[in-house]
Amino acid sequence: VHPSSLMPIAIEGVEYFTAADIQREVGVVRQTLWRWRRARVIPQGLRYRNKTIVFTRAEVEAIREYSNRLEPADSP
Numbered sequence: 001v002h003p004s005s006l007m008p009i010a011i012e013g014v015e016y017f018t019a020a021d022i023q024r025e026v027g028v029v030r031q032t033l034w035r036w037r038r039a040r041v042i043p044q045g046l047r048y049r050n051k052t053i054v055f056t057r058a059e060v061e062a063i064r065e066y067s068n069r070l071e072p073a074d075s076p
Helices: 019-026 030-038 057-067
Strands: 009-011 014-018 046-048 052-056
Touching: 014 019, 014 057, 019 030, 019 052, 019 057, 030 057, 052 057
Parallel strands: none
Antiparallel strands: 009 014, 014 052, 046 052
16 A cells, blocks of 8 residues: 555655654544544554654554444444
8 A cells, every 4th residue: 555645754765654644644633643543443553753653554544444443233
């Protein structure tokens, strides 16, 4: 998966993506992304330079899958 809206940061040869990248890609607001992280239903990512949280391509895909999940309407 290499969506054109994602602008990776290369760190030691690995591509990472910021929360802003994920928000655009998945179509959720920042608060939703952080709420999902707090609830530990999506990958936690890594802290880069003591501030920015970044995610690998595999983590972005896991977040996308979570955001598009379907479940029965009567589930808790």
